[in-house]
Amino acid sequence: MPELPEVEIVKQSLAKKIKYKKIKKVIIKNRNLRLKIPLKFEKLLKNKIISKVTRFSKYLILNFSDKSFCLIHLGMSGTVHLINKNNHNNFTNTSFYNSPGLPLKHNHVEIQFHDLSIIYNDPRRFGFFKFIENQKDLINRFSHLGPEPLSKKFNLKYVLKYFLNKRKDIKSFLIDQKFVSGIGNIYASEILFLSKINPKKCAMKLNQKECRKIIYFSRVVLNNAIKKGGSSIRDFRNISGKSGNFQKEFKVYQRENLNCSKMKCTGKIKKIFISNRSTFFCNTCQN
DNA sequence: AAGAGGCCCTGATAGC
DNA sequence: TGCTATCAGGGCCTCT
Numbered sequence: 001m002p003e004l005p006e007v008e009i010v011k012q013s014l015a016k017k018i019k020y021k022k023i024k025k026v027i028i029k030n031r032n033l034r035l036k037i038p039l040k041f042e043k044l045l046k047n048k049i050i051s052k053v054t055r056f057s058k059y060l061i062l063n064f065s066d067k068s069f070c071l072i073h074l075g076m077s078g079t080v081h082l083i084n085k086n087n088h089n090n091f092t093n094t095s096f097y098n099s100p101g102l103p104l105k106h107n108h109v110e111i112q113f114h115d116l117s118i119i120y121n122d123p124r125r126f127g128f129f130k131f132i133e134n135q136k137d138l139i140n141r142f143s144h145l146g147p148e149p150l151s152k153k154f155n156l157k158y159v160l161k162y163f164l165n166k167r168k169d170i171k172s173f174l175i176d177q178k179f180v181s182g183i184g185n186i187y188a189s190e191i192l193f194l195s196k197i198n199p200k201k202c203a204m205k206l207n208q209k210e211c212r213k214i215i216y217f218s219r220v221v222l223n224n225a226i227k228k229g230g231s232s233i234r235d236f237r238n239i240s241g242k243s244g245n246f247q248k249e250f251k252v253y254q255r256e257n258l259n260c261s262k263m264k265c266t267g268k269i270k271k272i273f274i275s276n277r278s279t280f281f282c283n284t285c286q287n
Numbered sequence: 288a289a290g291a292g293g294c295c296c297t298g299a300t301a302g303c
Numbered sequence: 304t305g306c307t308a309t310c311a312g313g314g315c316c317t318c319t
Contacts, residue, residue, distance in 0.1 A: 034295070075296095123297050126296070167290080
């Protein structure tokens with residue numbers, strides 16, 4: 001599900017609700033996420049105070065007042081849900097796994113605060129929770145990732161140098177987190193469409209102008225998606241259950257066989273597979 | 288070092 | 304109706 005914009009939406013809505021609050025209780029219903037949640041996890045989080053909620057790439061980060069962290073990744077199908085105490089009785093000793101508005105299955109983790117509760121749902125269990133003791137370990141955890149597309153480090157010099165002797169196609173690099181971190185399968189196709197670059201084009205053959213376009217449109221697409229509240233293609237919602245609107249603006253993703261939306265282009269959108277991931281492009285105006 | 292391929296997991300949908 | 308096959312927004316691992 002979630003690429004950088006969706007995680008950003010979750011971060012923003014979550015921050016408003018839980019900043020400065022103390023964790024009263026953590027309940028784990030299923031420890032078998034992509035990383036096994038250790039038995040000590042509940043104790044580690046209990047009584048921690050949220051100093052802020054941040055994000056790096058597709059990772060959500062709960063920052064605690066004692067300078068420790070909880071890293072949350074939503075994988076392919078993870079969602080975060082908010083339950084208000086007002087809607088319920090018996091808050092202190094019961095779980096809210098069965099609250100109205102929540103999916104019936106796959107509610108794996110619940111974090112309770114004094115007046116509300118957040119619940120992590122993830123059918124495929126590709127997501128994870130990880131407690132991180134200090135800043136150094138946090139930085140270390142992200143050390144293998146490339147710059148975020150919205151950061152100044154993702155610039156022409158960096159891209160040109162990275163692409164030297166890289167024979168792989170450009171689309172694979174856009175979703176390769178070692179090159180740039182935060183772009184996923186949906187936005188990669190959208191970025192290349194706006195850049196008018198064929199997704200199969202070899203990275204080392206891109207000229208300066210094309211690299212500039214990729215950098216520029218990466219920012220445009222992601223910022224626009226954030227502004228629209230993210231994309232809700234399957235089940236993405238912000239934590240209050242509101243869906244995003246960016247999927248209405250997809251130019252190519254999931255638009256196989258439809259006409260190209262570029263003015264005066266008579267092409268049709270094609271779907272191909274690159275490294276087993278679906279890829280959409282116009283074979284007329286993306287060369 | 289770079290690139291190809293496979294695997295983790297459940298659910299929705301298409302086709303027979 | 305009910306079966307099977309395929310695909311889904313991610314990331315990590317191994318092998319060559």
